[in-house]
Amino acid sequence: MDLFWRRGYAETSLQDLLQELSIGSGSFYAAFGSKEELYIRALERYTSLQGSDLLEILDNTAEIRPALRRMFASMIEADLAEPTRGCLVVNAATQCGDQTSAADRVTTAIKQVDSFLAGALEQAQARGELSPGKDPRQLARFLTTFVQGVRIVGRARMGREFVEDALDTAMRTLD
Template sequence: MARTREFDTEAAVSRTMELFWVRGYEATSVRDLTRHLGIGQGSLYAAFGDKDGLYRAALEHYRTTFAAAALRSLDEGSDARSAIRAMLIERVRIAVELGGRGCLLVNAACERVPEDAATHRTVRDALGASQDALAEVLRVAADRGEISTRHDAHTLAAFLVTFLNGLLVSSKITPDPRALEPLVEVALATLD
């Protein structure tokens, strides 16, 4: 008879996400994970397969929580420019307030891509979803005359996602949102 799982896997993934976000993949051992979660190796392997499986689950959890919240915030602005400004500044503020951790997806790309194909797919899909959502906001804004049509919405969205990724890396070096806000204004000039 199989033993029943003795821990909440969703809570474990959330706690693991925090550990990977602070320490990174390579600096986090299986022993660190089992200690952090208060479970045995057998339970970890039974639930997630291995460290890689738990890492992918943590990345996916980040995508459905933190990254999804950023996309939802795009719908809350009164106009596209304000919504995009607020989203960019909020992402930097969160990254700085969380101790300069940056973005887990960007960190994963820097640490694990291109060697780890599964991480590559996860990061690519998450950034692609962000780009698609942003492109739709930009397309609607262009149709309403809120922004210039000189740039294709998908190209502009790709630029803004790339800019945000760089901004999140910069927030680790310069953990002061006020110092980075002027850069947001320069990026928003591409909407003119």
């Protein structure tokens, strides 16, 4: 996962994978089938880890706004620390659009984020944190899209002020 994340799918050769895993090509094919199959496994692992982190933030909160700020702040900090790395899902979306299995995994990951956010926003609305006139599903879709945008502008090295200004605006959609 880390090698694909650092280098990208196309820039990671079979030889790179063999060296990283310290195995021969026969063992590689027996264990993983192909480079693409290993890449899909790496995406699945990444989305599982990210999904767990997101759920932990959203489930262990009494208030939605601070939870969302923490979620976005962690992404912003990660992107500022390693801007060339970005988000593996965003990287896959922009680098592997012609690979059906990778595109399907990206779609699944984005739908997962949307579902987690929608659930948290629905709970927040039930607690009275969101006005009854707000549609939690629409807000979730906006925030899901915003998540992807944050990751892209982080990779583009737009800087903290740019992203935090955008975050302030996104948070106002909850008002």
